[in-house]
Structures are given as C-alpha cells and as structure tokens.
Amino acid sequence: MKVVKFGGSSVASATQFEKVAKIVLADPERKAVIVSAPGKRFKEDIKTTDLLITLANSVNENGYDQDALTAVLNRYKEVIEELSLDRQLLTEIEGNIKESISLYRRDYERLLDALKASGENNNAKVMTAYFNALGHKAAYISPKEAGMLVTDEPGNAQILPEAYENIAKLRERDGLLVIPGFFGYSHQGHIVTFPRGGSDITGSIIAAGLDATEYENFTDVDSIYCVNPTLVDKPHELKELTYREMRELSYSGFSVFHDEALQPVFQKGIPVCVKNTNHPEAPGTRIVLERQINDQPVVGIASDNGFCSVNITKYLMNRELGFGRRLLEILEDEHISYEHTPSGIDNMSIIVRSHQLYNGKEERVLDRIRQELLVDDVYIERDLAMIMVVGEGMKHTVGIASKATQALAKSGANIKMINQGSSEVSMMFGVDGATVDQAVKCLYYAYFVD
Incomplete structure (x- = not known):
C-alpha cells in the first residue's frame, strides 16, 4: 500500500x-x-x-x-x-x-x-x-x-x-x-x-x-x-x-x-x-533511513535568514557550575527555543529565531541575564543567516571544512560562527544576511562543480 x-x-x-x-x-x-x-x-x-x-x-x-x-x-x-x-x-x-x-x-x-x-x-x-x-x-x-x-x-x-x-x-x-x-x-x-x-x-x-x-x-x-x-x-x-x-x-x-x-x-x-x-x-x-555513500560527501547546501545571536561573556564561565542551565531556563521562561549554542571558555552564544524576541521579550531576557548571571557583557547581533552544508559522507572525508572556509572567504562572507554536531551530518556557518546568497553560490561551486 x-x-x-x-x-x-x-x-x-x-x-x-x-x-x-x-x-x-x-x-x-x-x-x-x-x-x-x-x-x-x-x-x-x-x-x-x-x-x-x-x-x-x-x-x-x-x-x-x-x-x-x-x-x-x-x-x-x-x-x-x-x-x-x-x-x-x-x-x-x-x-x-x-x-x-x-x-x-x-x-x-x-x-x-x-x-x-x-x-x-x-x-x-x-x-x-x-x-x-x-x-x-x-x-x-x-x-x-x-x-x-x-x-x-x-x-x-x-x-x-x-x-x-x-x-x-x-x-x-x-x-x-x-x-x-x-x-x-x-x-x-x-x-x-x-x-x-x-x-x-x-x-x-x-x-x-x-x-x-x-x-x-x-x-x-x-x-x-x-x-x-x-x-x-x-x-x-x-x-x-x-x-x-x-x-x-x-x-x-x-x-x-x-x-x-x-x-x-x-x-x-x-x-x-x-x-x-x-x-x-x-x-x-x-x-x-540509510543509503550507500558514494564519492560525493556533501549532498546539499541550504540557508535561512531571520536569526539573531545573544552573545554573552563572563570571565571563568567554564568554571561556574550551572551557568548554561540557568541561562537556558531564562529562555524557557519566555517560551523561546534556541537553535545553536556555540561557546568558548569565557563566552557563549545562543542562536534564536528573531521573531521570538517580541512583545518585550528581548528586554526581559537581557535584563535577567545581566542581573541573574552577573555577566561581563551581553548583546544581540542581528540579521544573521545560517548556512548548512549537509551530507552523511562528510564524517569519512578529510578536508570538507577547509573547502567550506575557502569558498566562504572567496564569496566575501565573514564567518560569524561555526558549529558541527557529533553526528557530523552537517556543518553550520553563521554569516551576515546580506552575504548569504553569494556564500551559498560559492559553496555550491566548491563542492559540486570544482
């Protein structure tokens, strides 16, 4: 049937x-x-x-x-x-x-x-x-x-x-x-x-x-x-x-x-x-569910606009127990779901869909982060686009990330962030929304034409 x-x-x-x-x-x-x-x-x-x-x-x-x-x-x-x-x-x-x-x-x-x-x-x-x-x-x-x-x-x-x-x-x-x-x-x-x-x-x-x-x-x-x-x-x-x-x-x-x-x-x-x-x-x-992996490790390149990044800095953040949990609880209280969380030892970014920060939510979230987490700095970066390079074969192929960064440099897009999950099915690149189309074109030619 x-x-x-x-x-x-x-x-x-x-x-x-x-x-x-x-x-x-x-x-x-x-x-x-x-x-x-x-x-x-x-x-x-x-x-x-x-x-x-x-x-x-x-x-x-x-x-x-x-x-x-x-x-x-x-x-x-x-x-x-x-x-x-x-x-x-x-x-x-x-x-x-x-x-x-x-x-x-x-x-x-x-x-x-x-x-x-x-x-x-x-x-x-x-x-x-x-x-x-x-x-x-x-x-x-x-x-x-x-x-x-x-x-x-x-x-x-x-x-x-x-x-x-x-x-x-x-x-x-x-x-x-x-x-x-x-x-x-x-x-x-x-x-x-x-x-x-x-x-x-x-x-x-x-x-x-x-x-x-x-x-x-x-x-x-x-x-x-x-x-x-x-x-x-x-x-x-x-x-x-x-x-x-x-x-x-x-x-x-x-x-x-x-x-x-x-x-x-x-x-x-x-x-x-x-x-x-x-x-x-x-x-x-x-x-x-499963497919035979051929000599083409990347199957697709997709992009989407309408993101922003809540960027947080606090010295010795990595030593503070429960910091990430308390940060995400603030978002949960405002019914905001997050997309990605790239981080360093003293900084963390939360990528969210821009449309979620409405009706005063943005101000409430920033105020609570400052007051409850005592951060050194917090600000929002707007007009971000996310590019996903996707393929089951990427995990078995050397040089995939290198080819992507070279293509993005050629496009003139400034990489704001990079993220890759443990499954290695995709790599995420954050760029300015104004540069995303040219960035996707250069990635396409790098993986499918060159």
Whole structure:
C-alpha cells in the first residue's frame, strides 16, 4: 500500500485534477490520497488558503465580505464545471464555509483554523467526486472519521499517539481513500490545523498509521536539488538522501518539506519519494533511513535568514557550575527555543529565531541575564543567516571544512560562527544576511562543480 500526497500546485485546476487521477489509477498500490487546497494556477495567482485567510479577516459582527467568499467559491466552481461534476458540490462547499463562519464568528483563532482547513477539506470532496465520476470507487474520509486526534492549540496541532491506532483501521476499507491534509480534530471537537507544511504532515501521519510501503509526495519539481535552484543554473539533482540529511536541509530553508513533516515516517522507516505531478515518469528523489555513500560527501547546501545571536561573556564561565542551565531556563521562561549554542571558555552564544524576541521579550531576557548571571557583557547581533552544508559522507572525508572556509572567504562572507554536531551530518556557518546568497553560490561551486 502506498500513500500519495498532492501539493497545492498539483490540484490547482481541472487539468491538474486529470493528471492526479491518471497518476493514482496507474498504480493499484496507491490507496490513500492526501490533497492540499488548490494552489496557484499561474505565477500571479493567489492560493486558495490565502483567499480563505482574507475571508476570515473580513468576518465581523455584521457579516463578512461577500466578494471574498465569492473568490474562494470560484476556485471550486471552475474545477467542478470543467470536470462536469454535480453542481450540488458547490452548494455544499458554500454551506460548509458559512457554517464555520457562523460557528466561530466570535473566536478568530478558531475561525481562522476552520476556514483554512476548509480549503483542503472541500478539495478532497471534489477529488472524491471526480474519482467516482470516472467509475472508480472512492470515499471521502474526514480527519474526524480517520481518527486524526490532535492537540487543541490553534495553528499548531500535534498528532496524539492514539491517532495511529485509529488510522490503522482504514486499511480495512475498500477502494480509494481521499483524505484532506493540514488539519485534525481535538478531543474537544475543534478543527485544529498543523503548522507550516501541514498537508505534508498529514500525508506522513497517514502513511505511518497505515504502515504504508511508501509515501509518495507529488509536487511541481522533478526532484530535490542540492541547492536552491534560483541561485544557480541547473543544480545537481538528488536521487537519494537520508531522513537525517533531509531534516537538516528542511530546517535550513529547503521548501520541499517542512522539518516536522517527516517525523512519523522516519519513526516507522517508511521510504518517501518526491515526484513531479507534471512529469510523473521522472524517478524523483527517494528519502530513506540509510543509503550507500558514494564519492560525493556533501549532498546539499541550504540557508535561512531571520536569526539573531545573544552573545554573552563572563570571565571563568567554564568554571561556574550551572551557568548554561540557568541561562537556558531564562529562555524557557519566555517560551523561546534556541537553535545553536556555540561557546568558548569565557563566552557563549545562543542562536534564536528573531521573531521570538517580541512583545518585550528581548528586554526581559537581557535584563535577567545581566542581573541573574552577573555577566561581563551581553548583546544581540542581528540579521544573521545560517548556512548548512549537509551530507552523511562528510564524517569519512578529510578536508570538507577547509573547502567550506575557502569558498566562504572567496564569496566575501565573514564567518560569524561555526558549529558541527557529533553526528557530523552537517556543518553550520553563521554569516551576515546580506552575504548569504553569494556564500551559498560559492559553496555550491566548491563542492559540486570544482
């Protein structure tokens, strides 16, 4: 059994629906189909999820923006009419959206979750109707019916362990199962959406729950590239990489997967294959537990902006018991997670996402560090970018770091910090945000072209 997920661009129009159906029906092992909300049909188009957010923002005590609702409905209307499906579907979709507005009018967070989820939910119903119209048995399975139980934090759902037992029962169902991505239901009965990349998370959860032989993720690229293809011409395509490598690359800015999306299949050891809806015959990229290491020790280079560094200096810091624990407790009290902690004997840096230092948190954290830890100096360095050089083969290869520092010097990027974990799957370099793109280009040519 395979679980197959289609991203927003793959289900953006009637033409794309036809491609999806051909792909699914071409392989009898493809049983569970996860769909996103309709994405962009062309470069300047607006995603359905964004239209739904606009609709949610228009809701008030007196009603909502009818034009915003019409814009959403027109996306489904176009598909339904071009595929010659029953127009009653559109009436049901409109009723579903209006019901959510009525139910959550006075609770914006719940309203936003319900309306965003409706993008995937209603698209799954349209996809089910299309499979049935083609003469194939298909059933729409709501996340509630599937038993997708999640935590009750709007916009940040986490799957609960008991959900997997519920999902496993779907193996007993006949025909195709069409399941909307992006959301689940809490024990309180609320619709709750996953964080970024939510449909990928759903696909991974369903694959793990069904104990699938493979999780296929269809998007709009032939494979995963070793570097952002907007930075270099014809970058090297990756045929295979490990979960660890993909995790590092996703964390550092690769947009193929959000870094949470692979956890369920990783824990089950289920291979993932990333393929192109518009070119399904291409082999794509496989993500596996272990792979054969070839003569290319580095598989990818990724970067991400929006970091800052809390830099702390205190003489004899290394002799002070509990210093690191007390420092991290200050961050924990402010609900701030850290990314990296490079350190020396008298200094320590905490790398955090800049967006976490809001609503007075920055001032409170700095004041507490000064008062409670009695440091000699503490300051924040802003506008940092992190570059990750990733590859399972790096641990067995001499000269990887040397090649990186030479490439960064050639790019003109000043290295602010270097960090490497004990697994040696990745090396992290901190640079000024303004120099990151040129730095990534020079690293690419050093590892993949020279």
